[in-house]
Amino acid sequence: xxxxxxxxxxxxxxxxxxxxxxxxxxxxxxxxxxxxxxxxxxxxxxxxxxxxxxxxxxxxxxxxxxxxxxxxxxxxxxxxxxxxxxxxxxxxxxxxxxxxxxxxxxxxxxxxxxxxxxxxxxxxxxxxxxxxxxxxxxxxxxxxxxxxxxxxxxxxxxxxxxxxxxxxxxxxxxxxxxxxxxxxxxxxxxxxxxxxxxxxxxxxxxxxxxxxxxxxxxxxxxxxxxxxxxxxxxxxxxxxxxxxxxxxxxxxxxxxxxxxxxxxxxxxxxxxxxxxxxxxxxxxxxxxxxxxxxxxxxxxxxxxxxxxxxxxxxxxxxxxxxxxxxxxxxxxxxxxxxxxxxxxxxxxxx
Numbered sequence: 001x002x003x004x005x006x007x008x009x010x011x012x013x014x015x016x017x018x019x020x021x022x023x024x025x026x027x028x029x030x031x032x033x034x035x036x037x038x039x040x041x042x043x044x045x046x047x048x049x050x051x052x053x054x055x056x057x058x059x060x061x062x063x064x065x066x067x068x069x070x071x072x073x074x075x076x077x078x079x080x081x082x083x084x085x086x087x088x089x090x091x092x093x094x095x096x097x098x099x100x101x102x103x104x105x106x107x108x109x110x111x112x113x114x115x116x117x118x119x120x121x122x123x124x125x126x127x128x129x130x131x132x133x134x135x136x137x138x139x140x141x142x143x144x145x146x147x148x149x150x151x152x153x154x155x156x157x158x159x160x161x162x163x164x165x166x167x168x169x170x171x172x173x174x175x176x177x178x179x180x181x182x183x184x185x186x187x188x189x190x191x192x193x194x195x196x197x198x199x200x201x202x203x204x205x206x207x208x209x210x211x212x213x214x215x216x217x218x219x220x221x222x223x224x225x226x227x228x229x230x231x232x233x234x235x236x237x238x239x240x241x242x243x244x245x246x247x248x249x250x251x252x253x254x255x256x257x258x259x260x261x262x263x264x265x266x267x268x269x270x271x272x273x274x275x276x277x278x279x280x281x282x283x284x285x286x287x288x289x290x291x292x293x294x295x296x297x298x299x300x301x302x303x304x305x306x307x308x309x310x311x312x313x314x315x316x317x318x319x320x321x322x323x324x325x326x327x328x329x330x331x332x333x334x335x336x337x338x339x340x341x342x343x344x345x346x347x348x349x350x
Contacts, residue, residue, distance in 0.1 A: 020268035021103065022161040022275040023181040023347040024065075025093035031102050033062050034089040040082050043339040044068040045186070049082060049104070051090070063101040064090050065343060067117055070202060070218055070331035074125035075115055077107075086110060096348040122201060126151030129328035134296040142251045143213055145292040146206040149328045150299050150321035154201060154271075161275035161350065165315070166265060172278060172310035179276040180349060185262045187344035189335035191220035194239060194255070194286055195303055196267040198319050203330050206299075213244065215253075221333050226253060240286065253288040265307060272317065275350065281309035297323045 021027060035051030038061075047066040052059050066072060082088060087110045092102035105118040115121065129151065168176060191197070198204075202218040212233060215224040224242060227233040232241035240255035258264060264280015266273035284307040291300045299321040306314045 020161075020181065020273070020275050020347075021093070023268065023350060024096055024101075025103060026096055027093050029094040030091055030105070031094050032089065032091045033102070034087065035062060037082060037084050037086045037088060040079070040084060040086075041339070042069050042072060042077075042079050043336045044070075044333050045189075045335055045340055046343040047072060048339070048342065049088075049090075051088070060100060062090075063099070063346075064092065064104045064107075065101065065346070066104045066107075067122070068219075068333065070329075070333060071117075071122065071125050073331055074128070074329065075117065075121065077115055082107075082109070095346075097346070099346060101346050123154065126201065126203070126324065126328070127322065129324045131297065131323040131325050134323060142246055142249055142290070142292065143206070143208050145296055146251060146290060146299060147208045148206060148326065149324040149330070150204045150206070151324050151328070152199060152201055152204065153298075153320045153322055154199070164266060164274050164276070164278060165272055165317075166278060166305075166310075167312045167315055168278070168310060169312040172265075172312075175279050175310060176276050179268065181268065181347035182345060182349065184268070184277060184344055186267075187341045189337050189340050190262075191222055191335075192267050192270075193258070193261045193264045193280060194224075194288075195305060195317070195319075196263060196270045196273070197222055198301065198303075199270040199272075202333075203324065203328060204321055205330065218330050219333060220335060232257075240284070247289075249291055251290045253286075253290070255286045255288075256284075258282060258284040258286075265305065265310060272315075279310060281307055283307055283309055299323070 033053050035053035037049055038052055039050035041048045045068050049064040051062045051064060053062050089108040090104050091106040092104055095101045107115045197217050197219060200219040205216040207214040207216055212225040224239055225233040226242055226244040228244055232243045234241045238259040241257040242253055242255045244251055244253045258280060260282055261280050263277035264284055266278040268275055268277050287304045289302045301319045304314050304316050
């Protein structure tokens with residue numbers, strides 16, 4: 001059944017990472033279906049359920065897309081929750097194309113259990129682990145105050161198609177206009193670059209217990225070691241050479257030496273890509289300035305992004321995270337190339 005209502009369910013969407021909702025779905029329309037599960041595949045970067053749905057014209061097959069395993073696990077869905085033979089009801093956005101596919105924004109099981117996978121439901125995958133007390137971290141260096149697990153604070157309106165806030169030059173505008181949602185690095189399990197990965201609704205952990213501090217992103221398992229000396233850290237490949245310095249109450253990370261990347265400045269799913277990838281060149285430079293709030297519960301990043309190949313001037317933005325408890329779970333993220341391609345091919349060029 002196609003619904004003109006249910007707009008409130010879909011109106012406020014945080015980014016889910018991997019691909020833009022806007023190229024796959026009509027976020028101002030929704031569909032409600034009830035059917036029998038014939039396939040339940042919990043994978044990364046997306047999960048899928050296939051339903052047989054009875055209609056007046058007979059039984060038809062619907063594909064229901066859902067989040068990656070870490071997000072589903074923290075919401076309360078594991079491989080035992082939804083299985084073939086179960087009857088479930090799904091409310092989600094209408095497909096942009098002709099295929100019967102939706103995203104499971106709200107899923108109701110036969111036993112009455114309900115799961116919200118978008119809006120506040122997705123945000124809850126992190127906020128339910130918010131730290132209640134951080135007294136032990138009242139003193140210490142900026143790295144000590146930063147250490148621990150964090151959940152990104154995502155403002156509304158991220159899953160929209162619109163103009164990017166990036167100050168693109170002629171080459172940048174042309175590159176963004178040429179974006180093809182059916183041919184993206186994500187469909188081949190190429191991880192997002194920075195700053196995109198900073199916006200992902202996954203656990204972000206600052207680790208200081210090794211020989212070098214590490215900025216760890218649960219999404220794709222990206223780990224960015226930081227050098228506090230004049231010799232930059234340069235792993236993993238493609239994410240630049242990094243040197244970190246302490247400036248008063250701030251940690252400043254400067255990264256240069258990036259590889260060219262089809263989504264090096266912005267991804268179609270993040271809040272600055274707004275429906276289209278923006279490439280980055282080997283001339284990209286990123287400066288991240290991290291501070292921690294006085295009550296130690298908020299991590300604040302102010303970053304400056306430069307790339308003379310695609311940008312007419314430097315771009316600045318802010319990202320914030322809430323502190324999470326130390327027991328907030330972190331899950332492995334092994335990207336399944338078949339699933340990544342399956343998800344991407346549901347897109348419709350705009």
